[in-house]
Amino acid sequence: MSERKTVWTAALVVIGDEILSGRTQDRNIAQLARWLNVQGIRLEEVRVVPDRQERIVKAVNVLRAAHDYLFTTGGIGPTHDDITVDAIAAALGTSVVVHPDARAALETYYATRGGINEGRLRMARVPEGADLIPNRMSGAPGIRIGNLFLLAGVPHITAGMLDALTGTLEGGRPLVSVTIGAMAPESEVADLLREAELTHAGVAVGSYPFFRDGRVGANFVVRSEDMTEAQACADLLASSLESAGYPAVPGGI
């Protein structure tokens, strides 16, 4: 009997000089991570690379072989530095073609916005054999080819494309989490965290300290694919925090 696959993983390549120069604060790593959790897929690695074809090709080829799914964000717009489609085609050893449905969508979208032009038509280009990912926010679609998903860089457009993909990717059990907070310096309760984690299989406990109103505290996040285990681990941690003199706040502080 073959073993049933239980863990699906994904990686993300963030493409863009604007992220590496600090001009733009990335929001797609966290956005994609949270969306993947709900699909039962784990984000395992992220690489941020510049707008240079050889760097994109290298990251894409390493990561698409290592994971079930590979996402990219950025570089699919109309300007000269938008080279994601060409880089992906190079990585796959395929050519770039104009997708008729993308062209039609762009012609419709720009009909009342000054009409189609060369720059806008760039956004209808896809690696040969690709399907489109609908984009309700603007005319330009995302692109799916094999296990690759090419998404926009602008976060609210990325969000729309993820919406369109919801429920279409095979995954495992969603990752769930239980959070409890305490006005405890994490350096005083490190042993309790380790114990709680060790006594529950498949559970990871994260510790997120904060400093507020002149006092230190932390939120402790218990993550698991099994809600019962996560809750049991959180309950144990809450009672050991209480015993150590730190009242636990369900849901976090």
Add this chain to the structure above:
Amino acid sequence: MSERKTVWTAALVVIGDEILSGRTQDRNIAQLARWLNVQGIRLEEVRVVPDRQERIVKAVNVLRAAHDYLFTTGGIGPTHDDITVDAIAAALGTSVVVHPDARAALETYYATRGGINEGRLRMARVPEGADLIPNRMSGAPGIRIGNLFLLAGVPHITAGMLDALTGTLEGGRPLVSVTIGAMAPESEVADLLREAELTHAGVAVGSYPFFRDGRVGANFVVRSEDMTEAQACADLLASSLESAGYPAVPGGI
């Protein structure tokens, strides 16, 4: 005559399940990027990896060989999932020792905060041969060893460590940028951007569209190590935008 080195590059490994799970929005990529620009060092690649030693070791060993400097953020706190020091020591093939100055700093810091304990003492551990990076925000220092810089994950503590490093790393000319904005759809001015970039050596033009008050526009960022070239390119772009019917706004919109 040997060629004078003009370009210094850096990479960053962001260490932490909390980033890959979407629990925490990373802010250190942008923060480090902007700080490096001022030091005349280019951030060339970022990898986000989970709290797993073999994954940290692999990323660190690839990137420290490929760049002048390698930074890490995260995983240097007191809890069981803080494994950065052990992973870096493994990557370097060295052992982990308690740094006497770090221990002294922690003892002083915690003297009025409940005293030192095993978890807190973890933060005095460093790869053998490492120096400390001062941290004015809390007792735990950052760590420097060779071309590696191990920084905190909490952004305001990371910021303090970067402050302490300001001006101590050899770099080239700072990257400067000139921004101009226009209420122009980037898909209508893509040609102007490409032309402006091509006519100025060593200049990169980025385009950052926005949608505001029912209208689309974009900011155009001209980056270069040469302020004169950047300004000349921006001036050309501004005048070609004006000719196309889009008044240019210096400094961006």
